[in-house]
Structure formats: structure tokens, C-alpha cells
Amino acid sequence: MVEVGVKIVLSLTQIAVVMGVVLLTVMFLTLAERKVLGWMQDRMGPMEVGPYGILQPVADGLKLFFKEDIVPAGANKFLFSMAPLLALVPALIGFAVIPFGPDLTVEVFGVQFKPFVISDINVGILYILAFTSIGAYGIILGGWASNSKYSLLGGLRSAAQVISYELNVGLAIVGVLLLAGSLSLVKITEAQTGWFWNWFIFAPPFPQIFAFVVYFISAVAETNRLPFDLPEAESELVAGFFTEYSGMRFAFFFLAEYANMILVSCIAAALFLGGWNAPAPFLQFHGSLAHLLWLSATIWFAVKVYFFLFLFFWLRATLPRLRYDQLMRFGWKVMLPIALGNILITAIAAYLFPRG
């Protein structure tokens, strides 16, 4: 009985810490995005709130918290309130299987406890794919329940786009799964230990560089970021599926978008760039400092994730939005064949030259 209690307390603390870190990262990202975009466009970004505008996320959060919560006339009230939660919860729940650090096991009050992964389930990556697909429901229902043309068009676009690009994400990952021989993100990360050429993006027998490119482009499309932000294209659809949302409900959609960005960055880092592994073994704490391995490992993981997040901003500053038919053609006629060809070649290579 005590054991169960300790387990529950440990899990809840772990979940609280991970959620806290994710939400803090989201807060930081909203500022970082505006700053980076500004710097790339010879502007300054927010400068008024606090020194160099660093308190801007706090001001934005307070503003959203105190804003009037409007439900448009003729909207489906139940679905209108449910949609933001349906978007936010799947985005946050995916972090449960991400390994943020080495696969250590600590014993606390006689309970085995893994501090750097909330739950190491053996179908981790499938679990994430399943839940991010549910996130699309939040967007579609939010668009439909708003009783507004712009929202509905945004929701419909999102439905088509997310379905097309989910497929590519799934197929791009298959190559990695073939090489790693596991669906658990912990095992996949462990299969990439050692030097950087063991990372699946460079790994023999067949480097997953094409899969990586397909995965990243599809991930940008799946999170509705530029240049694939057709569901919320502000120059065509006002704000797309969240046109009618305000206050905290809008904040939930906003959080969901950024949490999704962090999630796909974490997956990309874990699957293709070796997760918490350093490019070279001597760049981790080792030898007499081996008990501090977790520190350097989490730092390496954060560096990789932040690289991807910066790439999101960078793409946004550079590229204009795709046209809708271009988006569909690119997804089905270019990305899908590349992903399928990659699976075929990886399968043959993995059969002929099995990894030690």
C-alpha cells in the first residue's frame, strides 16, 4: 500500500515537473519567436515590457487571462468549449514517453523509479502518433463549432493537411524503427550511443537523412507552422480555426500549437539526432564524473530540441505560405514516394547488413 502511494507521488511530481518545464518553454518560445523574427527582419521585437521586453510573455498571459470569454451566437457551446482542451491535452500528453536523459533507475523508498522518462512503454512512438492525431480533432471541432465561415474553412483545411502529413510522419519514422528494432523511444535512443555517426540520421547501413528531411517538413506541416500554416492563414482566413476564440480558450490553442512544436522537436531529436547522446563520447561527463552523466545528457537533449525550435522560427522568417494545391501535391506526390522508397531501401539494407 505504501509502495503504491510512493509510486503515485513520484509519478505526479514527475508529471508536474515535465508539464512545468514544457509550459515554461512555451512561455519562453513566444518571446523568442517574436525576438528572432524581429532580428531577422531588422526589427527589435517586443521592447516595452521589462528590460528588452523579457516580461512580454507574462504581460500576454495576464492579458489573455483577463479578456472577455466570448461564445459566438449560434455556436455549439459544448464543442466550442471542448475543442481547445481537445487540442491542448494530446499535445501535452505526448511528453509522457519522451526520454529527456539517460535511462537511469533510482530506488526511492524501495520503489524502482526512472527520473528522466515518465513512462517507458514499449509502443512509445505509436502512442505519440495516436495522440497527435486526436489533436487534429480539436482544430476541426473548434472550426466547426464556431459557426463562422473562416473558422470552418480553417478547420477543413487543417483536416486535409493533418491527414496527408501524418501519413508522411508515420512512414518517415518506419525507417528508424527498422534499424532500431523497437518502438520504445528509450530503446531507440539507446541504439544511437557512441559517436555521432551512430545517430540514425547518419547511421549505417542506410543513413536516414531522407527520412529526416521528410519527417521535419511533415512535422512543420502537422504543427500548422509556416510555410504550411494554411489552417490559420491570417491573410486569407483572419485566423483560421481560432478566429472566434478569445481569452483563455485562445490561450489553450496557442499553448497547444507551441507544445506540439516542442513535441515534434523532441521526437526528431530522439529519433534522428541521438536524443540525449553527445556527438562524441568524451563530450559527456564520464569516468570520475559519471554520476553527473544525467546533467550533460539533458543539456545535449535541450540543445538539439532548441536547434529544431530555432529552425521553426528560421523557416517562418524565410518562407512564404504555400498554395493549397501545392501543399497537397507536395505531400502526396513528393514526400510520400520518398518516404516509401526510404522504407524499401532501409528494409533491404537492414536485412543484408544487420546492425550488431
Place this chain on the structure above:
Amino acid sequence: MKLKDWIKTIIFYEILVGMNATLRHLLHYKPITLQYPHEKRSLPDSYRGMLSLLRYDDGTEKCVGCDLCEAACPSRVIKVISAEVPGEPTKRYAKEYYMDMTRCLFCGLCVQACPVDALGMTREYEWAVYDKRHLYLNKEQLLAIGDRAFPVREKRLELQHPNVAFFNVAFTHLPPKDN
């Protein structure tokens, strides 16, 4: 050539060029933003800002109530109610003078039309107000703007050089008068 184009397509050559451009701007960060309320840009010499009524150096109003500014104004900003100067039947002055600055387009035609240089354009532009009615200015307000914007005043016409006094009537290309 075909192979070269094909290679450029598969390595996203155009996108990489664009991303290089944005990264260059990030690394050589030179913002062109002016943090407006904290720093202000310098105005050109011929800036046409808020309108004002002027006085001579002895404190009397320049305006003779001739209504030419009202006639010149293309958007009917100005309303002059003219009257005789008490005790001096040959002289007139503006008993009341109103400007509806919500309609003004700062063309400067009233300043050019004035025969006695009684109107001046200041370099003020921060005239945002919460109530539109605060932009309906009367004579006292316009004179106050003139007082704070033009601290150096002209002598009365009859005390100026006779030629200048004659040509002072609506000729803008004259050399500046020394007071």
C-alpha cells in the same frame, strides 16, 4: 544543365539561399526601428504641424479678422467672427476664431492666404486626444499654441522697414525678416 537544376531542387538550393539571407540579417543585427515615444525622428525644415495664431512683440494679436483664411481653407476648418476694435472704427479684429482640427489636412493654404502673417504652422504633431471635441480649438487655445511655439515675435507692421511692411502681404519668397 538539367542535372544541375535537379540537384538544386533536391538539396532545396533556393530555400537555403533564402535562409542564408535571413541568418545574415540575424547575425548582423542593425534594427531600423525607432522606439517612438523614447526617441523621435528629426523633422524636415518645412514641416507643417499644428496651426497657431501669432502676436506682435507688444502682445497684441496679429489677426485683423479679414476672413481670407476661412475662404482659403479647402476643408472648412476655420470659422472667424470679425468685429470692430472698440473705439477705433477703421480697425477690425477676430472677436471669435475657431479651428476644427479634426478636419484639418495641414495644407498650409490659410498661412499663405493671411495678409498679416497672423497664422503659423508649428512643429507639434502629438495631438492625439481621447475626446474629439478637444480638437475644436478657440482663439485662446490657438494663441497659446502660438505663444509656446514661437517665442520670438515680430514688431508691429508700422515699426518694420517700409518695404518689408509693404511686401509682407502674402509673399512667401521674401528673405527672412530680422526681428
